[in-house]
């Protein structure tokens with residue numbers, strides 16, 4: 046584990062460091078580019094802090110082991126990329142249904158399929174939201190720097206523990222593989238799951254306004270019964286319409302009602318914007334450069350950078366759409382978050398797309414040009 | 422083994438009754454053997470974690486076992502269990518899985534858990550089909566077997582699961598059937614005490630789906646008993662002296678139609694004839710005699726008889742196949758933690 050202070054490290058290493066600071070003591074994964082350095086670093090560091098690194102036989106086993114460890118009390122995590130993320134979807138769905146805290150990192154690469162295995166993309170953003178089966182609400186964070194690989198990994202654990210839900214860190218091959226400054230603070234804020242206050246506590250139901258039940262662990266004498274089938278508050282299987290509706294409503298609402306707490310974005314030059322660039326992750330970097338350049342040239346351009354993709358910040362986007370003339374969505378895919386922006390802006394402003402496929406990042410000039418054109 | 426009354430076991434170990442299993446299902450027998458093994462070993466049930474996948478067999482512990490249980494996704498129980506066991510090695514971790522769950526969709530996890538020799542006891546309920554989803558063929562269905570998806574006979578061969586898991590590296594491997602409850606219970610006890618990966622395959626009756634498979638045309642209420650007797654008939658126990666004072670006549674038509682002609686043909690030998698169910702051959706005639714060779718010769722020219730089978734032909738071997746030692750996974754992980762020292766933060 047790195048000491049507090051300044052370091053020059055890879056994004057993936059910052060992610061692993063953040064995880065360990067957050068209390069992660071269990072990692073199970075399967076090799077895949079561009080996520081490998083997270084595994085490498087975890088395999089070195091976890092045993093030093095009394096934690097466990099497991100290389101499993103595939104990504105299905107990896108997410109499964111993570112969920113098993115979580116019920117045994119671990120803060121647990123896995124990291125992968127597109128193909129592995131697809132394999133993990135059934136496990137992620139199970140994590141939603143059983144309200145199992147865990148962190149899944151997807152260092153996105155360019156698909157479909159094996160695609161450009163070593164090159165970055167932001168193509169899994171909808172898979173994050175809709176990839177698993179059933180009804181659930183996703184929490185997905187998206188870092189744009191090495192520092193945020195560290196900070197948001199910690200936040201991912203804290204949210205997972207607080208809301209008893211899987212949290213996705215949607216990194217990308219650029220951020221995973223750049224080296225830049227990381228500042229590790231002396232102390233980080235850590236949230237732990239709410240443990241059971243009494244023997245009578247219901248592991249899958251609560252009157253608490255947070256809608257997040259207390260979480261007993263295996264081996265504590267609760268005779269816990271955990272199942273991905275529809276269950277009552279006690280965990281006992283009951284597939285009746287009543288219990289299913291109650292359960293799904295609660296697991297969705299615990300996220301939806303906390304949207305303002307979970308949702309996180311950063312605005313730059315948004316005082317008087319005519320053109321707002323909306324971006325996230327790696328593509329927000331050249332977007333920022335382009336907006337600064339436009340400002341220098343006297344154009345009223347701003348940047349809205351998403352730090353959480355899901356839940357989607359509908360209200361903020363609507364406000365921007367009302368204030369600005371045009372929104373430009375810059376992303377490393379063929380235009381995905383674009384649709385969310387179109388939906389949330391409800392026709393209040395024109396929404397333009399600046400997609401990018403091919404496994405390369407937009408240049409500052411490309412984005413600058415798009416701003417200029419939009420301005421005309 | 423001390424035998425207590427059923428009520429004792431029910432009250433202590435079973436969360437909910439009646440079960441939702443079909444009448445005569447083997448799953449109840451296996452639950453029974455499991456809790457007796459726990460009780461005999463005085464393992465506190467608070468320390469027991471049962472993990473299961475999806476299928477009828479997955480329901481044995483969840484919801485019925487009154488202890489911690491994790492009912493997971495189809496085929497993945499061993500991976501979930503590995504995570505839980507690694508993080509908390511005090512959990513006596515037991516996986517219940519089906520043949521479809523453990524050897525089909527979850528086959529990869531099975532061999533890898535065995536290879537790691539992670540201290541988990543796995544009980545694989547082999548009913549030779551996908552019971553819960555309606556009797557489809559499984560990787561354990563016998564060649565030629567009729568299932569809902571092999572209406573013309575299974576074109577595939579089954580796994581020999583105990584050999585598979587043994588060669589993958591498990592340190593305790595056994596196979597029993599639901600007929601062999603005493604041996605099964607003893608075996609579960611041995612497995613629970615093994616410091617490594619233990620695997621017990623249990624041939625189990627699924628009267629709902631196996632009547633088709635085994636051609637049991639009688640009433641459904643007699644099916645469970647007939648299947649149990651068939652398990653006895655079609656298996657032998659490793660290391661036990663084998664009887665060779667009998668043969669099987671496999672008839673061309675129904676055994677009832679051929680019975681008379683076999684009886685007449687063999688009248689000089691005074692054999693005892695009986696119609697039995699056999700897993701490999703279906704409904705056949707068992708001939709008990711001390712004059713095996715002569716009987717065999719005599720049956721050769723009987724048109725009604727398709728084939729004469731020796732006692733062991735087509736039988737499945739039961740028993741304990743592996744009992745050995747090899748480094749255990751969780752222990753090794755803890756050794757590594759100790760070795761790299763710096764254990765400043767604890768778990």
Ligand SMILES: Cc1ncc(C[n+]2csc(CCOP(=O)(O)OP(=O)(O)O)c2C)c(N)n1
Nearest residue numbers: 476477478495519520521522550551552553
């Ligand atoms: C990923 C997935 N595929 C398919 C199913 C459907 N399914 C439920 S139970 C089952 C069969 C289980 O068979 P087996 O493991 O042999 O258990 P049995 O019911 O025979 O005890 C299947 C295929 C599922 N639940 N999940």
Ligand code: SF4
Nearest residue numbers: 442443446477552627
């Ligand atoms: S279908 Fe077969 S395995 Fe399933 S409960 Fe019925 S008898 Fe048992």
Ligand SMILES: [Mg+2]
Nearest residue numbers: 519520550552
């Ligand atoms: Mg089966």
